[in-house]
Each structure stands twice: as structure tokens, then as C-alpha cells.
Amino acid sequence: MSDRFRLDGRVAVVTGASSGLGLRFARVLAEAGADVVVGARRADGLAAAEKAVRHAGRRCVALPTDVTDDASCAALVAAAVALGGPDVLVNNAGTGYAARAEKDDPERAARLLDVNLLGAYRMAMHAGRAMIAAGRGGAIVNIGSALGHSTGHLPEAAYSASKAGLAGLTRDLAAQWSGRHGIRVNVLAPGWFASEMTAPLLEREGGAEALAARTAMGRIGREEELDGPLLLLASDAGSYLTGITLAVDGGWSMH
Numbered sequence: 031m032s033d034r035f036r037l038d039g040r041v042a043v044v045t046g047a048s049s050g051l052g053l054r055f056a057r058v059l060a061e062a063g064a065d066v067v068v069g070a071r072r073a074d075g076l077a078a079a080e081k082a083v084r085h086a087g088r089r090c091v092a093l094p095t096d097v098t099d100d101a102s103c104a105a106l107v108a109a110a111v112a113l114g115g116p117d118v119l120v121n122n123a124g125t126g127y128a129a130r131a132e133k134d135d136p137e138r139a140a141r142l143l144d145v146n147l148l149g150a151y152r153m154a155m156h157a158g159r160a161m162i163a164a165g166r167g168g169a170i171v172n173i174g175s176a177l178g179h180s181t182g183h184l185p186e187a188a189y190s191a192s193k194a195g196l197a198g199l200t201r202d203l204a205a206q207w208s209g210r211h212g213i214r215v216n217v218l219a220p221g222w223f224a225s226e227m228t229a230p231l232l233e234r235e236g237g238a239e240a241l242a243a244r245t246a247m248g249r250i251g252r253e254e255e256l257d258g259p260l261l262l263l264a265s266d267a268g269s270y271l272t273g274i275t276l277a278v279d280g281g282w283s284m285h
Contacts, residue, residue: 034267035258038063041115042264043106045097045153046123048075051173051223051256053082055120058257059264060086065113069095069106070123089113097123097149098141107156117166118264119157121150122173126189139188146192151199154215158207167212170203171263172196174219174275180283193219197275204273214272216263221279222250246281 042059046052048070056066060083068079068090076092083090091109096102110116124146127138150172161168177186178193200217207213222241242249259278262268277283 031267034269035261035265036063037118037261037265040064040117041067041110041113042118042120043067043069043110043116043153043157044079044120044122045069045095045106045149046173047079047092048072049078051220051253052120052122053079054253054256055122055260057082057086058260059118059120060088060090062261062265063088064118065089065115067091067093067106067110067113067116069093069097069102071096095123097153098144100152103149103152104156107153107160110157111160115164116157116160117168119153119168119170120173120260120264121153121170123149123153124173124192126186128185129188130185131187134188142188143192143195146189147195147199150196154199154203158203158211158213161213162207162211168214169264169268170200170213170215171260172200172215172217174200174217176219176221176277176279176282178217178219179275179277180279200275201273208272214263214268216268216271216273217275218256218259218263219275219277219279219283220251220256221245221277221282223253223256244282245279246284249280251278251280 042064044056047056047068056079066083073094080090080092095106175193177190204215
């Protein structure tokens with residue numbers, strides 16, 4: 031059974047791979063046997079991702095990537111095509127901020143939506159075209175959030191909207207591509223995990239404790255608890271899963 035979680039002979043693309051969860055996703059996919067193409071806006075951080083993939087004995091291409099730029103997205107997918115893929119796309123690039131809606135800046139909100147939602151769509155379009163051309167099917171894993179389907183009672187309307195929109199995008203792409211082309215499209219929606227993006231809240235006095243108290247399991251997540259769900263959606267182990275949002279949030283969204 032464990033062989034179904036393997037990705038030997040496949041090529042994966044991970045955006046936002048220079049730090050945090052994206053860096054871990056790249057390493058996990060490589061340890062499962064995939065060659066990995068990693069992209070992120072911060073070129074200096076890509077060295078860590080490349081080192082992690084190569085340490086797992088897999089090929090790696092690292093490219094500075096801005097998912098708000100269509101040509102940049104196309105170049106990242108082209109690098110995967112040169113390696114024989116892509117077979118897996120993990121849309122992890124994202125940004126966030128907190129602001130009360132009555133005080134928010136529409137231009138700032140638009141930039142967030144451009145990264146979190148349209149950036150994922152750009153990457154999916156390019157990867158989907160390549161997967162269709164190759165005729166082998168594939169898996170697209172969009173990294174959502176518990177805030178895309180459950181309120182956190184936090185002033186993050188733009189962020190929550192981007193993640194809710196990602197779920198809608200996922201369902202429609204799954205309807206278009208899964209039956210016709212064998213491309214499964216799903217959302218992996220983490221709850222609260224320690225990362226660069228969540229650090230300001232978790233490191234605030236009482237912040238981590240307050241979030242843990244609202245979570246059914248009474249704690250925030252550990253990074254390794256995303257490894258299995260990621261591989262489930264990316265590999266043949268999840269061959270009959272498409273169009274879903276898999277919440278890995280310790281029961282946060284039960285509330």
C-alpha cells in the first residue's frame with residue numbers, strides 16, 4: 031500500500047518554495063521520489079529548497095518566480111517540461127495581512143488576490159496545458175486555508191476571500207479536467223501551523239494559546255502532519271479524489 035504514495039519517475043512543481051511550508055513540501059515530494067522544480071520570488075531562499083531536494087537524491091531546478099507575472103509562471107512550467115513533467119503542481123505561493131475591512135486598502139487587497147488566487151490560476155493553466163499535452167494526467171494541489179471555509183474571527187477579509195475563491199477555482203478545474211484528461215485538482219487547507227506568515231500572530235503574547243483553545247485538538251499543527259495529506263493528494267493513493275478541500279486543521283473548522 032505504501033507504494034501508492036510514491037512519486038518515483040514524476041516531476042513536481044512547487045511555488046513559494048523558498049521557506050516555510052513550501053520548502054517542506056519540496057523536500058517531502060523529493061523524498062517520495064519526485065524530481066522537483068521550485069520557484070519563489072526570493073531567489074536567495076531557493077538555495078535551501080534546491081539543497082533539500084538534491085539531498086534526497088533527486089534532480090532539482092530552482093527559478094526565481096513571480097506568480098503575478100504570466101511569463102514567469104510559463105517559465106517555471108517549461109523547466110518542468112524539460113525534466114519530463116510536470117506530473118504534480120503544488121500551488122503554495124501566497125501572502126497575507128490583517129486589516130479591518132473598513133480600513134483596508136483596495137489596492138493592497140487586489141495585490142493579495144493577484145498572488146493567492148490569480149497566481150494559482152496562472153500556474154494551473156500552464157501546468158494543465160502541459161499535462162494535457164503529455165497525456166499522462168496529473169495532480170494539482172492548491173494550498174488553501176482553514177480561513178477559506180471557516181471564520182477565524184480575525185480581520186482578514188481579503189485573505190479569507192482569496193482562499194474561499196481557491197476552493198471554487200479548484201472545483202471548476204476538477205470538473206473540466208479530471209474526467210476528460212485525468213488531472214485531479216484538490217485543495218489542501220491547513221489550519222494553524224508555525225510559519226513565516228503566521229509568526230506575528232503565534233508569537234504575540236497569548237496568541238498561540240488562544241488559537242489552540244479554539245481548536246478541537248487543543249494545539250496548533252506540527253509541520254510533519256501535512257506530509258501525509260500532501261502525498262495523498264499528489265500520488266496514486268488519492269486517485270479517486272478530485273475537487274475536494276482536505277482540511278488539516280485539528281478540528282478548527284468544526285466551529
